[in-house]
Amino acid sequence: MDAHSHQKSPLQPLEIASPDQPIPPTQPAALFSDTSNFQRDGLAVNRAQPRNPHEISEDDNQEMAYVGSHTQSWTWSSPRALQEDLYSVAKVSVERHFRGYDRDLLEALKGLDKWCEHATNLKMVAIKLEQRRIMEKELYQRLRSENQIHKAFGGRKLSIGMGAVLCHHTLWCADYKTDWRRLAPWPSIAEQKWEGEDRARTKVGRYFPLPREPSNGSVPWNYLPMITSSPFDQIWKIPSELDILYPMSQINAEVEHDQHALLNQDILDAMELGPNDVWAKDDLSLDQLISL
Numbered sequence: 001m002d003a004h005s006h007q008k009s010p011l012q013p014l015e016i017a018s019p020d021q022p023i024p025p026t027q028p029a030a031l032f033s034d035t036s037n038f039q040r041d042g043l044a045v046n047r048a049q050p051r052n053p054h055e056i057s058e059d060d061n062q063e064m065a066y067v068g069s070h071t072q073s074w075t076w077s078s079p080r081a082l083q084e085d086l087y088s089v090a091k092v093s094v095e096r097h098f099r100g101y102d103r104d105l106l107e108a109l110k111g112l113d114k115w116c117e118h119a120t121n122l123k124m125v126a127i128k129l130e131q132r133r134i135m136e137k138e139l140y141q142r143l144r145s146e147n148q149i150h151k152a153f154g155g156r157k158l159s160i161g162m163g164a165v166l167c168h169h170t171l172w173c174a175d176y177k178t179d180w181r182r183l184a185p186w187p188s189i190a191e192q193k194w195e196g197e198d199r200a201r202t203k204v205g206r207y208f209p210l211p212r213e214p215s216n217g218s219v220p221w222n223y224l225p226m227i228t229s230s231p232f233d234q235i236w237k238i239p240s241e242l243d244i245l246y247p248m249s250q251i252n253a254e255v256e257h258d259q260h261a262l263l264n265q266d267i268l269d270a271m272e273l274g275p276n277d278v279w280a281k282d283d284l285s286l287d288q289l290i291s292l
Contacts (some may be wrong), residue, residue, distance in 0.1 A: 080116065087115040168232040184211030184227050191221040210236060 043257050077085075108118035160178050163170040177183070185193070187209035195209045212224040 083116050083119055084112060086119075087112055088117075163232070165232075169230040171229070171230040172233075182227050185214045187212070188221050194222075208235070 096129055108115050160175050161169050163173045191209050211227040215224050
């Protein structure tokens with residue numbers, strides 16, 4: 001063999017290092033031999049040695065600014081100073097929304113002292129109302145633990161399709177899905193728009209869409225016939241005077257002795273609060289309650 005045969009060919013496979021053999025670090029000079037292209041504003045950028053993310057350079061210090069903690073934005077103000085601000089805002093708002101009003105009409109806006117007195121009364125009323133609610137809740141828990149509340153209608157289950165209000169057939173019941181009841185599909189977008197936005201512009205008022213027969217979309221919604229519903233669910237009909245007075249006379253004459261079975265005797269007894277009424281001795285004036 002000649003001397004050239006002992007030289008390795010460039011096409012021969014490379015030697016694979018073992019996993020235990022450490023890999024020598026890459027020299028920065030091998031990666032970037034010429035740093036002249038990375039000169040900018042007189043500062044050399046060395047990309048071979050990445051900077052620690054927690055390290056702050058001089059350039060970063062020039063952009064950062066101390067903004068302080070969030071608690072330093074809080075300022076203490078006396079209660080009277082707070083009421084002065086609220087008084088100014090309330091007075092300006094009233095003068096803006098009610099131009100030309102009688103300024104002596106509002107007692108609280110006559111001066112800052114009147115306003116502070118008004119705020120004190122509101123605070124006292126709020127405290128008393130909260131005390132009443134706590135007493136009412138404690139009384140309710142005590143009465144509930146002492147007496148066993150009986151279920152309406154003696155716990156009997158109503159017939160299918162009947163509601164709890166005078167046992168009328170209605171859609172508003174627990175088992176409304178029956179074989180004999182026809183349910184209307186969901187109204188179309190055009191019908192919802194008519195019963196919503198278009199009706200709101202008129203003096204007629206807004207109502208729920210009426211139950212109508214299903215359609216394949218070829219017939220306009222206002223030509224679809226209505227599904228016959230129970231009289232209790234016909235809310236779109238305006239009752240006459242006879243419709244109002246005649247059932248009341250029937251109830252007063254025929255159902256007066258059975259009212260404890262139709263409703264609930266425990267509910268009727270609870271309506272007579274007697275000594276349990278925490279609102280009976282009310283020391284809050286009507287003006288104070290209205291001011292809330």
